[in-house]
Amino acid sequence: MEKIVVRGGKPLFGNVEISGMKNAALPIIYACVLIKSKCVIENVPAVRDVALSLSILREMGASVRMITKNTYEIDCTNIDINAVPYELFRQMRASYYLLGAELGRFGRASVGFPGGCDFGERPIDQHIKGFEALGGKVNIENGNISIESEDGQLKGTNIFFDLVSVGATINIMLAAVTAEGTTIIDNAAREPHIVDLANFLNTCGANIRGAGTDMIKIKGVKQLYGCNYAIIPDMIEAGTFMIAAAATKGCVRINNVIPKHLESVAAKLEEMGVSVEELDDAVVVKGTDTMTRTSVKTHPYPGYPTDMHPQMTVLLTQVPGVSYMTEGVYENRFRYVDELRRMGAQIKVDGRTAIIEGGTPLSAAPLKAVDLRAGVAMIIAGLIAEGESEITDIHLIERGYDDIVGKLRALGADIRRTVVPNDDAVKKAN
Numbered sequence: 001m002e003k004i005v006v007r008g009g010k011p012l013f014g015n016v017e018i019s020g021m022k023n024a025a026l027p028i029i030y031a032c033v034l035i036k037s038k039c040v041i042e043n044v045p046a047v048r049d050v051a052l053s054l055s056i057l058r059e060m061g062a063s064v065r066m067i068t069k070n071t072y073e074i075d076c077t078n079i080d081i082n083a084v085p086y087e088l089f090r091q092m093r094a095s096y097y098l099l100g101a102e103l104g105r106f107g108r109a110s111v112g113f114p115g116g117c118d119f120g121e122r123p124i125d126q127h128i129k130g131f132e133a134l135g136g137k138v139n140i141e142n143g144n145i146s147i148e149s150e151d152g153q154l155k156g157t158n159i160f161f162d163l164v165s166v167g168a169t170i171n172i173m174l175a176a177v178t179a180e181g182t183t184i185i186d187n188a189a190r191e192p193h194i195v196d197l198a199n200f201l202n203t204c205g206a207n208i209r210g211a212g213t214d215m216i217k218i219k220g221v222k223q224l225y226g227c228n229y230a231i232i233p234d235m236i237e238a239g240t241f242m243i244a245a246a247a248t249k250g251c252v253r254i255n256n257v258i259p260k261h262l263e264s265v266a267a268k269l270e271e272m273g274v275s276v277e278e279l280d281d282a283v284v285v286k287g288t289d290t291m292t293r294t295s296v297k298t299h300p301y302p303g304y305p306t307d308m309h310p311q312m313t314v315l316l317t318q319v320p321g322v323s324y325m326t327e328g329v330y331e332n333r334f335r336y337v338d339e340l341r342r343m344g345a346q347i348k349v350d351g352r353t354a355i356i357e358g359g360t361p362l363s364a365a366p367l368k369a370v371d372l373r374a375g376v377a378m379i380i381a382g383l384i385a386e387g388e389s390e391i392t393d394i395h396l397i398e399r400g401y402d403d404i405v406g407k408l409r410a411l412g413a414d415i416r417r418t419v420v421p422n423d424d425a426v427k428k429a430n
């Protein structure tokens with residue numbers, strides 16, 4: 001088992017390069033299942049969820065070749081949908097994109113129930129509603145979801161989602177791209193990764209309009225063709241570095257970003273008194289000693305992202321006065337609060353709102369990454385705490401951050417990744 005050890009008190013200074021966006025790379029990798037030729041995907045982040053997804057495609061029989069660290073050639077010409085071990089599906093959420101992709105390619109699908117971060121109940125009823133509207137017959141049995149369609153051909157239709165769901169929007173796009181006729185997705189998610197997936201599919205010959213708005217129109221095409229495509233930068237990784245710069249009162253230039261995607265985070269930081277300078281493909285964040293309290297509520301894009309929630313709570317512990325963090329997307333994303341309390345943070349949780357009595361110094365503690373974004377928030381807490389903190393369960397952080405330790409060290413952080421000896425090894429040594 002590995003852990004991250006971080007000694008607080010060093011402001012971050014310098015430049016950091018942002019990797020490709022995990023949440024865009026995953027659907028694009030699964031979208032390759034739709035295509036009976038080679039795709040070359042660039043700017044793929046080196047994160048665990050990507051590696052797992054590529055393993056799933058390999059298990060299905062796809063040829064996956066690493067060309068450089070961040071470029072892959074994927075060829076799904078010969079694949080079998082029943083070849084993936086159940087255990088692989090359980091390790092991540094995005095494996096459910098295979099449902100849409102297999103339906104689009106074969107008119108039927110079979111996938112193990114997905115895993116992913118524990119934020120309370122995470123139903124997939126909207127995905128199922130969409131698949132059924134397209135003519136799929138869904139059967140859930142023994143931890144497996146299988147879907148069949150009449151004559152192996154889905155039929156385009158109008159789908160109105162009851163709530164805004166990134167995953168359901170993506171899954172229906174994948175299934176509808178080769179359906180007969182036109183599909184209209186109403187109340188669609190508008191996240192930049194939805195636009196990135198649409199751009200990838202359109203480059204492969206799909207006919208998708210309106211991605212990035214709440215109504216997406218998909219005219220089914222007979223076939224898709226391979227292409228070369230570069231993934232957009234990761235706005236959550238960029239936002240995480242923005243908050244780390246502000247929290248340590250440093251000054252960091254965050255390169256390879258699309259500043260438009262960072263507006264909700266930048267606006268909140270500016271409201272608190274942090275300086276955020278927007279350049280063409282970079283932002284410069286400069287911390288201050290005089291931040292002011294605020295209230296934050298997470299929303300679907302273009303609102304303040306739920307995936308930037310725990311990082312912001314850590315920052316708010318350093319702001320004098322009472323601040324509020326309200327979770328508007330998930331029913332329970334507050335499991336990290338106990339970890340911060342052990343560092344001296346004064347936080348109460350009332351329903352979906354954390355009430356943060358800010359301006360308290362944090363002291364180092366043994367910390368646990370309870371999920372991906374909570375884990376990175378623990379790193380930020382460690383960067384500002386007095387003393388040396390140890391963070392365990394870092395495989396959860398590595399699901400979505402490409403070389404977070406190396407990037408922070410290059411900015412001057414005192415941080416390292418080490419191996420925790422397991423109990424057996426300790427007993428033997430004694």
Ligand code: UD1
Nearest residue numbers: 023094121122123124125126127165166167168307329330
């Ligand atoms: C994706 C992101 C995740 C991010 C989230 C919200 C990936 C791999 N994951 O997750 O990092 O936190 O978007 O931006 O891209 N819901 C239902 N029924 C459904 C589907 C969703 O009730 O059928 C609910 C969920 O429980 C949640 C809300 O809708 O409360 C939003 O979920 P959704 O947008 O689907 O998130 P994911 O796609 O799972």
